[in-house]
Amino acid sequence: MIGANSVVHPPGPASGAGANQEQEKQVRDTFAKMEDAVAKNSCLMFSTKSCPYCHYAKDFLQHFGKKCHTIQLDEENNRLLGAVVTAVTNQRTVLEFRGKGTDALVPNIFIEQLHVGGYDELLAVEQQCRNTQSLLATDKKYEKVCSFFSENSPPGAQGQAQSRVGGG
Template identity: 35%
Template sequence: MSATKTKVQSIIDENPVAVFSKSYCPYCRAAKQLLSDSGAKFYAIELDQVDDGSAIQSSLADITGQSTVPNIFIGQQHIGGNSELQGKKKELPNLLKSAGAV
């Protein structure tokens, strides 16, 4: 496993909620806003602000099959992007609680 893939996996494993994001992305902002409004404690990494951002995004594509951001994990489970997260609004409180993120 590459160093980048190991880093990505440890971010997913060590955080109840992990959001792989880009600072200028409106969908990323919407996803982080929903998580904040839900009271979630989440780890967000802005891929456009870290040196290995494109390598991280490439590793995420290998792991999840999704090459876009935001790329969201709750309780180490891949949720998907903003559309999928918004579609889970009703389940979100329970998802966050079972992940230990609230």
């Protein structure tokens, strides 16, 4: 998880592997762009326009009256950002969608500067936050994440979304 107390170094080409300084600068700048976006948004989702689980996650968050800032990784100017997000979070899942297995890195969700993961992890985190006896709900590190779900939530919002098989 990436957070205020985390030390994360930007991914980059290995030294001596033919990487030039301009490429390394682009990666560092892109890493800084990612860190800035995570820091400025209580909820941030890296997404693609065609990802069904990104839409499910957005709908799930709307049940809580929450908006999640979205960065579309399938836009031309965000391709390197997608690679950096994947390298930093190490989130890769094989999704079964329309009869095909596909390697996906989205949705990739951060809440209160902590990496949550994908859609299924989002559901699991919310459920654990709701269970006041769970380790996550009692861990100070996740206090802001659990507060994110409970603050200003409409009555009965918790637990309304259902897990979708093979989620991201």
